[in-house]
Amino acid sequence: MDLxxxxxxxxxxxxxxxxxxxxxxKRLYPDAQESLLYSMPTYQWQQGWVAVANQKGYxxxxxxxxxHLLQFQQKHPGIKCGKGCINFKDKDPLPLQDLQQVITSAMTAS
Known part of the structure; x- marks a missing residue:
C-alpha cells in the first residue's frame, strides 16, 4: 500500500x-522523507518526525x-490531545497556524 x-x-x-x-x-518540510510506518503516513526530517492517521472517530x-503539544493544548483546550498526539474529531477545526508550531517542534527535535 502507498500513500x-x-x-x-x-x-x-x-x-x-x-x-x-x-x-x-510538506509545505514546511519539503525535503522530509515520506513513508508509511506502522501503516500511517509518516514524515521524517533529520532526527524528528510526525505522522498522521485516520482513526475510528477522528x-x-x-x-x-x-x-511538542504544550502550546497547542493551552490555545485549544477543546481539542483532545493524547501523550504525543492531537485527535481532531470531524467537528474540530484544523488551526494550521498553531499546528505549524507543533510540526516544527517535532521535526526539529533531537
Whole structure:
C-alpha cells in the first residue's frame, strides 16, 4: 500500500482533513522523507518526525513527545490531545497556524 491507496480508502471528509495536514507538513518540510510506518503516513526530517492517521472517530497528528503539544493544548483546550498526539474529531477545526508550531517542534527535535 502507498500513500495514494491509503488516502483513497478513506471517507471523503477524513481524506480531505488528512490531505490538509499532509500538505502543511510538506509545505514546511519539503525535503522530509515520506513513508508509511506502522501503516500511517509518516514524515521524517533529520532526527524528528510526525505522522498522521485516520482513526475510528477522528484523524490524528502524532509527534514524538508530549512536549511538542504544550502550546497547542493551552490555545485549544477543546481539542483532545493524547501523550504525543492531537485527535481532531470531524467537528474540530484544523488551526494550521498553531499546528505549524507543533510540526516544527517535532521535526526539529533531537
Amino acid at each position: 495514494a491507496d491509503y488516502l483513497a480508502a478513506l471517507p471523503e471528509q477524513r481524506r480531505l482533513r488528512l490531505e490538509v495536514l499532509i500538505t502543511e507538513i 484523524v490524528s497528528l502524532y509527534t514524538c513527545s508530549p512536549e
